Amino acid sequence: MNEILDKSYLSEQVISMVVSAPEIAARRKAGQFIVLMTAENGERIPLTIADENKERGAITIIFQIVGKTTACLAGMNVGERIYSILGPLGSPTEIENFGLTVCVGGGVGIGVVYPIAKALKEAGNRVISIIGARSKNILILEEEMREASDELLVATDDGSYGFHGFVSEVLQKLIDSGTRIDRVFAVGPVPMMRVICDVTRPHKIKTIVSLNPIMVDATGMCGACRVAVGGKTKFACVDGPEFDGHEVDFRLLATRLRMYEAEEKKAMEAHRCHCHG
C-alpha cells in the first residue's frame, strides 16, 4: 500500500503519480480527495484524486510543486512508499445528466476538473471543456481532456497556444454565441474561479467550484478549511470541497490561503538548502 507505481512530469512543475491504494481506488468518486504526508514530521496536505485504476488497485494524483511537501513528494520515486494516505474524503461531485455542461480548468486545476468531466460524460452530458495555462509548455492533460469531452477549447495567457487570453473569455464568447449551458464546473486559481462566476452569474448558470483551502485533519475536526458560502461558514473538507460558486466568498478564501505564506517560504528555503547540500 502507498507505493508509487508510476511517476511522470506533465510539465516542469506538475507531476502525475499513480499510487497503490486499493481500498481508496475501489470506492472513490469524482470530486473526492485524499490527505497525504510524505514523512512522519511532514504536513498533511489534501490532493484531489484525478483517476483510479481498480485492476491495479491504484489512484492517480496530480500536483504542482508549490511548497515543501509537494517538493518532497516530487522527490520520491517509483517503488517508494508515501508515509500516509487517508481517503477518499469530501463529498463526491453531484453528477447527473444536466444536459450541456462546461468544465473549466486552469493550471493544475485541470487535474481536478478532469475526473468531473469524465464522470459527466459517462452520465450522458454533452461536455464542453475549456482549459488554460499561462503558456503552452505548462498546459497539462490536453489529450485526456479532449477524450473526456465532446469539445475542447484551449486558452493560454501568452497566446502561445489556442486562444490568446483567459479561459473566462472563452466561456464568455461561448455564452455570447448563444450556447445554452446547463451547468458549469470550474476549478483553478482563486481569481480564475471568481471571474468564471462573474461571467455566469448574470446568465444564472449554476456554477460549481472546487475549493482548496488549507486543511489539517480533513475529516471535520479542526475547522482550518472554513469558507464562507452564502454568508454561512462551511467546512470545505466535509461540506465540500465543491460549492455553488455564486455563493462563495472568494476574497476570504484567498486571504486564508495566504495565512502561512512566511512559514511556507521558510520551509521551502530550508528544504532547498537541504536538497542541494
Added chain:
Amino acid sequence: MDEKKKEKVPRQKMPEQEPQMRAKNFDEVPLGYTEELALLEAGRCLHCKKPFCVDGCPVDIDIPGFIKHILEKDYIAAARKIKETNSLPAVCGRVCPQEEQCEIKCVLGKKGEPVAIGRLERFVADYERTAGIVAIPDLPKPTGKKVAVVGAGPAGLTIAGDLVRRGHDVTIFEGLHKSGGVLIYGIPEFRLPKGIVDAEVEYLIRMGVRIETNMIIGRSKTIDELFAEGYHAIFLGVGAGAPVFMNIPGENLSGIYSANEYLTRSNLMKAYLFPEFDTPVARGRNVAVIGGGNVAMDSARTALRMGAENVYIVYRRTEVEMPARIEEVHHAKEEGIQFKLLTAPVEYIGDDNGWVKGMKCIQMELGEPDDSGRRRPVPIKGSEYLIDIDMAVVAIGTMANPIVPATTPGLTTNRWGYIVADEETGKTSREGVWAGGDIVTGSATVILAMGAAKKSARSIHEYLMSK
C-alpha cells in the same frame, strides 16, 4: 503506625518545574513523586475495610491494593494491580480529575486532605515504564471472535485492552495517522508527554491488538462493510470531534483558530517544533483564548510557550463556574495567563491583510441559573471595549462529528447528533454495535470515556460468548 500519626503526615506535594522556566518550554510541568515522597504519601492511606475511593473510580481500580504494594516497595506489583482494570495508568495518573472522583471520597479528606491517589498512580506507572519491565499478562485461549473498535482514543484503547485480555481478536480503526485520539492531538506535551501515550499504545500492540491508522470509518469503510468482513461486534469511540464556533462577525479572519485546530497543529503535528516539523502555526504576541475549560487552559498555556507576551482567558462567567480543573487554572495563573472573567467577545476586527488585530468584548453579569444549574451570564448594555490581539483560539466546546451516524443505517442519535447508547452496557440501537465516550455523552473527560468503554467491554464479552 496508628491512625493519629498517619493524619499528621501532610499530603505530599509533587515537585514541579518553576513557572518562569516552564512557561518557555514544552516539558512536563509536574515532575512526579520521588520514591521517598511516594512512600510518605502511600503511608497516609488508612486501608479502609470499605474503601470509598474505589466507588469513586470509573474504572474500579483496587486503590488500597496498589497502595499496599507501594508500601511493600514492590512498585511493579502495584502497577500490575492497577493494570488489572486500567490499561492507561500513566495517562490517568496525569489527566484524571481525581479531586472529584476517588480523592473526594477518601476518608482522610473529611478532616484534612485526601491521599494523593492520582500522584501515586502516576508514580507506579512511570516506575514500571522507565524500569522497562512492562510485562504482558497471560492471555486466555483465543475465542475466535472479531471485534472492530472505531477510534484509538481513551475509550477505544481501553476497550481494546479489555477485550484482548478476554481472548478476543481486536482491530482498532483510527482516522488520523497516529493513535491516541485526544491524548495525542488534544492534550499538550507539557501535561501529557506523547512518549507515554506511545508506550501505552505499544503495550496494547504487544498484547495483540491490531491498529489500522488512516482509516476513517464512514469514509474509508462503513460499519456495514465491517460486519461483512466478519467482525462480530463493533465499538464506536469516535469522540466529539467537531469544533464549535460562536458565529460572530470576523471569526473567519486569519489568526483565529478552533481549539481543535490550534492544539492539533501544535500537539499532533508538532508545530511548536517548526521548521523541524513542517506544519506551521501562528505565534501570536497577544492571544485571546475564549472559554473556561481544560482545553482553554491547554490552548492558553501553549500560546504562552510559543512566545506570546499576553495571553488572555476570556470567559463569560466567573472563576467559580469555570469547568477547568482547579489545578489547571492554578498552573495557568502561575505562568502568567491573564483572566478576563465575565467577558465575552462580540466581534473580531481585521487588518488590511485579513489578519485579526482586535477583539470587541462585552462585560457580563450573572443572572438567574440556566439549564446547567450555573447562573446565566447576561451582557451589560454599553460595556463594549476593544482588546488588541493578533491571535484567538475558540475553546467553547465541541459537538458530534456526523460521519459515522450519517453512514450507518439504524443507528439512533439524539437531537444534538450524539449516539444513543445504554448507560450500563453501551448498547446502541444497532444489533452488534456499542458506543461510549464523548460521542455518547458530549465532551467529557478521558476517564469517563474509559469507564464507558469498560462497561461496553463487559457487555460485548457477554454478547460474544453467548453467540
